Amino acid sequence: MNNIKFSQLLIIVFLMGLFACKEDxxxxxxxxxxxxxxxxxxxxxxxxxxxxxxxxxxLSQVEDGSSTSIKRMTLSSAEMDEMQFPLFFPNVLTIQSGVPIIRFPVENQSLTVVFAEETNAFAVLRMQPMVPQAGQITAINLIDQSTIDVEVNKSLYDFATAEWLDTLVTYRFVRGLISA
Known part of the structure; x- marks a missing residue:
């Protein structure tokens, strides 16, 4: 009698375990x-x-040997997910004969984000500071487990056309150790 009850109990536990697991x-x-x-x-x-x-x-157009310390992004979990990364922006120093003299300093951004699994995208809840010249962040996407793309609309001066053009700029960050 005890063996039958034990067998029934074992079958029930097995079935509960089988149906509790969702493979999808x-x-x-x-x-x-x-x-x-x-x-x-x-x-x-x-x-x-x-x-x-x-x-x-x-980068090939603006890089001037900038320190690698400004080329990192950190994504951390606290009460809310936080993301810090650099954005280059055009800084007009002066204009000579109608032609701007431009440098591209970096503005470090600090964002509070939330991840949407169904779209593999991060929504920005809060952002600071934001230099208007750095552009408008339009999307932050998780490409795979080690790659994040940050898309920014910004106005850049094209010397080939001698015009300020609205341009989509994509920053690609890849997970890795911080090296010196």
């Missing part, structure tokens, strides 16, 4: 950590440094 549930993405800036691309080829060459590679 994917694990929640783990995206917290440090990321290194891999690239910054533009949606059109431009000449940002007045060297006569156009490129869609933003």
């Amino acid at each position: 549930e994917a694990p929640r993405p783990f995206f917290y950590g440090n990321y290194n800036l891999q690239s910054i691309s533009m949606d059109r080829a431009m000449d940002l440094n007045n060297d006569g060459d156009t490129s869609m590679n933003f």
